[in-house]
Amino acid sequence: MYTLSFDFLRQYYPMLLQGAGVTLLLTVCSLALGFLLGIIVAIMRRSSSKIFRAIGAVWVEVLRNTPFLVQLFFFYYGLPELGINTNPILTGIIALSVNISAANCEVIRSGLMAVKNGYYECAYALGYSKFQTLRYFILPISLRIAFRPLTNNFINLVLNSSATFSITIVELMGSAKIISAYTSRPFEIYIIILVGYCIFTFVLSFISKYVDKRIAINL
Amino acid sequence: MIEVKNITKSFGDLTVLKNFTVNFKEEGVTVILGPSGTGKSTLLRCINGLENIDSGDILVDGLSVNDKKNLRHIRLNCGMVFQQTVLFPHLDVMHNMTVSPIKLLKLSKKEAEERAEFYLNKVGLISKKKSRHNELSGGEQQRIAIARALMMNPKALLLDEVTSALDPEMSSEVLNILEKLAADGVCMLAVTHEMSFAKKVASRILFLDKGSLVCDEPVERFFRETRNENERISRFLNFIGE
Numbered sequence: 001m002y003t004l005s006f007d008f009l010r011q012y013y014p015m016l017l018q019g020a021g022v023t024l025l026l027t028v029c030s031l032a033l034g035f036l037l038g039i040i041v042a043i044m045r046r047s048s049s050k051i052f053r054a055i056g057a058v059w060v061e062v063l064r065n066t067p068f069l070v071q072l073f074f075f076y077y078g079l080p081e082l083g084i085n086t087n088p089i090l091t092g093i094i095a096l097s098v099n100i101s102a103a104n105c106e107v108i109r110s111g112l113m114a115v116k117n118g119y120y121e122c123a124y125a126l127g128y129s130k131f132q133t134l135r136y137f138i139l140p141i142s143l144r145i146a147f148r149p150l151t152n153n154f155i156n157l158v159l160n161s162s163a164t165f166s167i168t169i170v171e172l173m174g175s176a177k178i179i180s181a182y183t184s185r186p187f188e189i190y191i192i193i194l195v196g197y198c199i200f201t202f203v204l205s206f207i208s209k210y211v212d213k214r215i216a217i218n219l
Numbered sequence: 220m221i222e223v224k225n226i227t228k229s230f231g232d233l234t235v236l237k238n239f240t241v242n243f244k245e246e247g248v249t250v251i252l253g254p255s256g257t258g259k260s261t262l263l264r265c266i267n268g269l270e271n272i273d274s275g276d277i278l279v280d281g282l283s284v285n286d287k288k289n290l291r292h293i294r295l296n297c298g299m300v301f302q303q304t305v306l307f308p309h310l311d312v313m314h315n316m317t318v319s320p321i322k323l324l325k326l327s328k329k330e331a332e333e334r335a336e337f338y339l340n341k342v343g344l345i346s347k348k349k350s351r352h353n354e355l356s357g358g359e360q361q362r363i364a365i366a367r368a369l370m371m372n373p374k375a376l377l378l379d380e381v382t383s384a385l386d387p388e389m390s391s392e393v394l395n396i397l398e399k400l401a402a403d404g405v406c407m408l409a410v411t412h413e414m415s416f417a418k419k420v421a422s423r424i425l426f427l428d429k430g431s432l433v434c435d436e437p438v439e440r441f442f443r444e445t446r447n448e449n450e451r452i453s454r455f456l457n458f459i460g461e
């Protein structure tokens with residue numbers, strides 16, 4: 001019978017921690033970038049310009065109907081062809097941000113649609129410009145509405161980030177692969193990784209519930 | 220202060236205001252009456268540039284609404300309160316009051332809060348300064364909206380049926396506030412169906428029907444003579460039970 005043994009951890013835990021650190025770096029950077037991109041594309045999709053709306057729609061449809069792994073390889077091999085030389089981490093961040101921006105766009109867009117016309121008019125009547133109205137009122141209101149689904153997207157982002165090991169990034173998944181090759185203890189190491197991702201996402205969803213309660217609004 | 224010069228405004232095929240001309244001075248309360256759908260709201264919305272006019276011109280403080288660059292100045296000078304109040308739901312009452320003077324008039328937070336306390340006292344709602352919109356009654360929200368408009372020190376208040384969505388008790392709270400403001404000399408253009416308010420507070424009555432000005436008279440004459448002379452007006456007043 002197979003007996004589990006976690007002895008290798010004593011030697012390899014720094015590598016795991018480093019991997020977790022890289023995962024954190026990837027997800028935090030992509031979270032910020034993907035959030036901004038999501039807002040921009042959502043606003044484009046609601047613009048009065050047909051061209052902007054079309055670009056936004058194509059952006060979302062392409063990203064939502066293709067596998068993340070393919071998108072990742074597209075950036076990994078495609079960016080250098082365009083003369084943009086990046087390191088794998090940066091490529092990973094770009095791919096993850098672009099990928100999550102599509103989902104973010106859709107939830108932000110429905111948040112924007114939930115904001116009644118009356119709020120715009122009221123702000124215009126007070127003397128705010130279009131941009132100021134968006135900045136001070138419409139976005140703060142719709143982002144509060146969209147907050148929960150946005151955090152779900154973020155959890156997906158954390159999970160997706162594990163695919164970036166395939167472009168040589170040694171994040172959590174990548175470090176697990178290496179350790180398992182050295183130790184021949186793949187079962188144990190993947191148990192640890194599974195638990196690790198679980199803890200990561202549980203903590204995130206806990207924080208998100210807490211924050212959501214504090215910023216929730218009644219329209 | 221507000222000069223509406225021969226304006227025309229249509230929505231598609233529907234001409235709502237036809238060659239409409241009227242002037243408002245910097246003082247007093249003008250009540251705008253008329254059956255619904257005759258363009259009263261549209262007139263107010265054209266004055267502060269929420270609707271574009273097709274032809275003619277409106278000058279507020281000498282500035283034309285046709286020039287987009289003037290809109291901010293015009294809107295700061297004409298505070299507007301709508302039938303459906305919109306307090307910003309992510310801000311409490313105090314922040315609803317202070318955000319605009321801070322962002323648009325560059326007041327300091329402290330100055331804005333002092334001004335807000337002054338106006339909240341004026342509308343009798345200082346105790347609600349930490350509340351959100353959903354913790355306030357309709358009448359309270361409307362009083363906050365009026366106070367919020369006053370925060371910008373506008374030269375005139377445009378009031379579009381501000382009591383129509385309220386029950387009688389709440390609407391009398393709001394009308395009392397407006398009466399106090401009128402006594403303070405705040406210039407108001409008010410669309411309303413509250414005749415007792417019109418009689419008590421207004422100095423001038425405009426009557427609109429089908430997009431044109433049927434009459435423009437001092438309040439005493441309107442209720443004493445015009446209502447009997449003009450068949451359309453007497454029909455309207457009878458209809459609303461006055």
Ligand SMILES: Nc1ncnc2c1ncn2[C@@H]1O[C@H](COP(=O)(O)OP(=O)(O)O)[C@@H](O)[C@H]1O
Nearest residue numbers: 230233235253254255256257258259260261262
């Ligand atoms: N944005 C709009 N689009 C199309 N028609 C409108 C619009 N706003 C108002 N109208 C029409 O214009 C007419 C006048 O409306 P309004 O000014 O709101 O009347 P009132 O305030 O006197 O009741 C109505 O027939 C209304 O249906």
Ligand SMILES: [Mg+2]
Nearest residue numbers: 259260261380
């Ligand atoms: Mg109206």
